[in-house]
Amino acid sequence: MKKLIFATAIHFLCFSWFLAQQKAPEFKTKYVFILVIDGPRYAETYGEPTCKYSPLLCDSLKKEGTFYAQFKNNGPTYTVPGHTAIVTGTYQRISNAGTALPKQPNIFQYFLKNTGLDSSAAYVVASKGKLDVLVNTSQKKWNNQYIASTYCGPNGNGLGYGRDDKTFAKVTELVKSENPPQLMLINLLAVDVYGHANNWDKYLESITQSDKYAAQLWQMIQQNPVLKDQTTLLITNDHGRHLDGVRSGFVNHGCRCEGCRHISLLVLGPDTPKGKIVNEEAEMIDISKTIAEIYRFQMPTSKGNFLLDAFPAGQ
Numbered sequence: 001m002k003k004l005i006f007a008t009a010i011h012f013l014c015f016s017w018f019l020a021q022q023k024a025p026e027f028k029t030k031y032v033f034i035l036v037i038d039g040p041r042y043a044e045t046y047g048e049p050t051c052k053y054s055p056l057l058c059d060s061l062k063k064e065g066t067f068y069a070q071f072k073n074n075g076p077t078y079t080v081p082g083h084t085a086i087v088t089g090t091y092q093r094i095s096n097a098g099t100a101l102p103k104q105p106n107i108f109q110y111f112l113k114n115t116g117l118d119s120s121a122a123y124v125v126a127s128k129g130k131l132d133v134l135v136n137t138s139q140k141k142w143n144n145q146y147i148a149s150t151y152c153g154p155n156g157n158g159l160g161y162g163r164d165d166k167t168f169a170k171v172t173e174l175v176k177s178e179n180p181p182q183l184m185l186i187n188l189l190a191v192d193v194y195g196h197a198n199n200w201d202k203y204l205e206s207i208t209q210s211d212k213y214a215a216q217l218w219q220m221i222q223q224n225p226v227l228k229d230q231t232t233l234l235i236t237n238d239h240g241r242h243l244d245g246v247r248s249g250f251v252n253h254g255c256r257c258e259g260c261r262h263i264s265l266l267v268l269g270p271d272t273p274k275g276k277i278v279n280e281e282a283e284m285i286d287i288s289k290t291i292a293e294i295y296r297f298q299m300p301t302s303k304g305n306f307l308l309d310a311f312p313a314g315q
Contacts (some may be wrong), residue, residue, distance in 0.1 A: 003184075006216075007020070011203075012285075013031065014144045016199055017082050025068035025311075025313040025315075026313070027068040027271050027294050027311065027314075028229065028230060028269075028270035028271050028311060029034075029182065029230060029231065029269055029270060029271050029294050030115065030182065030231070031181075031182050031183070031199070031230055031231050031232070032182070032184075032185065032188065032231070032232050032233075032234070032241070032291050032295075033130045033175075033183075033184045033185075033217070033231065033232070033234070034086065034185040034233075034236065034287065035186045035188070035208075035213075035214055035217060035234070035235045035236070036083065036086065036185065036186065036236055036237060036238055037188055037190070037191060037210045037214070037235070037236075037237055037275055038127075038187055038189045038190075038191055038192040038193030038237065038238055039079070039195055039237065039238065039240070039253060040114040040186060040191045040207050040210070040237060040240065040241070040260055040290060041243075041250055042239040042240055042259070042262045042263065042264060043243075044203075044204065044207055045058070045067070045207060045257070045264060046058055046062075046067070046264050047262075048157075050202075051232060052209070052285045053204055053207045053208050053211070054168045054189070054210075054211040055208075055215065056212065056215040056236065057211050057214055057215075057266060058276060059134050060105055060215070060299075061214065061215060061218060061235075061266060061268065062266060062275075063274065063275050064218075064268050064274055064275075065266055065267050065268035065269070065272050065273075065274060065276075065310075066263040066266070066267045066268050066272050066276040066277075066309055066310040067265070067267075067278065067280060068100075068264065068266075068267075068277060068278045068307075068309075068310075069277055069278065069279050070262075070278075070280065070281040070282070070286070071235075071236065071262075071263050071264050071265040071281075071282055071283065072261050072262060072263065072281060072282070072283045072284070073085065073238070073239050073240070073260070073261050073263055073284050074089065074091065074094055074261065074283050075091025075092070075284075075285075075287060076254070077145070077239040077240065077245070077252065077254050077256070077260035077261060077275070078096040078239060078253070078254055079096055079128060079130075079238050079239070079257065079268050080095065080096045080097075080098055080130060080133065080202045080240075081093065081094050081096065082132055082237075082238030082239045082284065083134055083185075083225065083238050084133075084134065084150065084270075084283045085188065085285050086185070086231050086236070086238070086284050086285075086287050086288065087102075087106040087107050087134050088102050088104040088105065088107070088137075088211060088285075088288060088289060088301065088302065089098075089104075089107075089285045089286075089287075089289050089299060089301065089302025089303055089304040090103075090104050090285060090301065090302065090303050091128060091285065091303075092104070092188050093161040093198045095177065097232045098128075098129070098130025098131065098132065098133050098158070099140070100133070100138055100141075101133050101136050101138040101205045102133065102134070102136075102137050102138070102146070103137065103138055104136065104137060104139060104140060104301045105137045105139055105141075105142035105301055106124040106134060106135065106136075106137055107145070107291050107299065107302075108134075108146070108147075108148035108183060109135075109145065109146040109148075109286040110146075110292060110297060110299050111136070111182075111183050111291075111295060111297075112146040112147075112148065112203065112297075113145075113146045113311070115174045115182075115295075115296040117182070119147060119148055120149050120179075120181065121181055121182045121183065121185070122135075122181060122182065122183045122184070122219065123148060123149045123150070123151070123174060123181040123184040123185070124148065124149075124150045124184070124185045124187075125149060125151045125152075125153070125167060125170050125171050125174065125184065125186050126150075126151070126152040126153070126167065126185075126186070126187035127148075127153075127154025127161060127163065127164050127166075127167040127187055127188055127189035127190075128152065128153065128161055128187055128189050129152045129153050129154070129155075129157070129158045129159045129160045129161065129162070130152075130158070131187055132152040132157075132158030134152050134185070135147050135150055136150040139175070142161075144208075145244050147213055148183075149181075153165075153202040154166065156170075159219070159299070160268070160297040161187075161193070163190075164189060164190045164206075164209070164210075164274075167186070167187070168187065168188070168213055168216075171184075171217065172184055172220065173280065175217065175220045175221065175227070176220060176224060178226065178273075178296050179226075180224065180226060180227060185278070186217075187238075188210050188213060190206035190209065190288075190295055191203060191207055191209065191210055191283075193206075193243055193249060194206050195252075195253075196251060196252065198251045200237055200250070202239060202315075203250065214235050216242050217233065217269060218233055221233060221308050227282050227293065228232070229270050230259035230270060230271075231283075231285070232267065232268065232269030232270070232271065232272065232294070233268045233269060233271060234263045234265060234266075234267050234268075234287060234289070235264075235266045235267075235268070236263060236264060236266075236284065237263035237264060237305075238263070239253050239260055239261075239263065240253060240259050240261065240262055240263055240286075241253045241259055242255065242257060242259050242260060243257050243258060243259035248257060252272060256271075262281045263284065265282065265284075265287075267307070271310075271311050271312075272310045273309075273310070273312065276309065276310075278309045280309075282305070282307060283304070285302065285303055286304035286305035286306070286307050288302045288303060288304060289302045289304035289306055290304070290306050290307040290310070290311065291313055293311075294311065
């Protein structure tokens with residue numbers, strides 16, 4: 001009797017797995033890049049009525065993809081916690097100095113484990129050296145396992161802050177190569193740095209320069225025959241900045257005001273509707289869950305939801 005029950009259970013599991021595989025959507029996306037523009041306030045990007053600071057993202061690029069108008073950071077609104085939420089799918093209080101590892105495994109670790117690819121297939125390229133912590137975790141099962149490649153900071157070793165033009169040069173090298181990374185996160189810091197410096201003019205100039213970098217990245221993707229029509233680009237932020245009248249205004253961030261929490265997400269790619277605007281709220285922890293679904297592996301530690309509006313084939 002026990003043997004019969006066991007055999008029936010195995011048969012049921014196998015059949016369930018078969019049905020799941022039959023229903024699993026086939027995405028055209030084979031490469032996923034995440035561009036994080038660090039720390040602009042929504043009021044100076046998509047929320048600016050004339051789009052004068054982000055003319056490409058707010059107009060031509062926006063028409064090419066799906067835009068989430070109510071995208072939020074619902075956790076700590078700082079750089080390291082914000083990026084951690086993107087790559088782990090969980091909010092946590094973690095040192096913003098880059099002195100501690102995230103408590104949960106990240107999307108790069110899941111990707112490398114499930115694909116069996118080497119570390120060069122997943123990359124973090126960041127102007128802020130402290131973001132080197134994004135590729136590892138303190139969780140015992142995953143600690144020091146399946147570590148992605150990094151270029152973080154001026155020397156690519158996790159120390160200091162580098163210039164965005166140097167960071168973007170590394171991005172260009174990787175994107176234009178014959179064997180680009182399949183999964184990559186990019187961080188550009190200038191907007192955040194000039195905000196903290198209380199330099200309004202440079203803050204705005206940096207938003208416009210980041211706008212140009214975003215358009216250039218998408219153009220490079222289209223020009224590489226390996227990436228063209230197989231790459232999804234997600235353009236987002238790690239946090240915003242204080243609203244005018246809240247604490248120090250645009251100079252800082254870190255509270256739960258709408259200025260700090262309201263960020264943005266624009267999704268471009270072969271599986272994504274063009275010119276679509278989503279007004280329902282979504283959040284940064286949804287990104288990792290969505291990537292896992294695209295690559296068809298489980299990420300049980302992520303608390304996010306699949307971004308169905310940007311990937312309707314997933315329904």
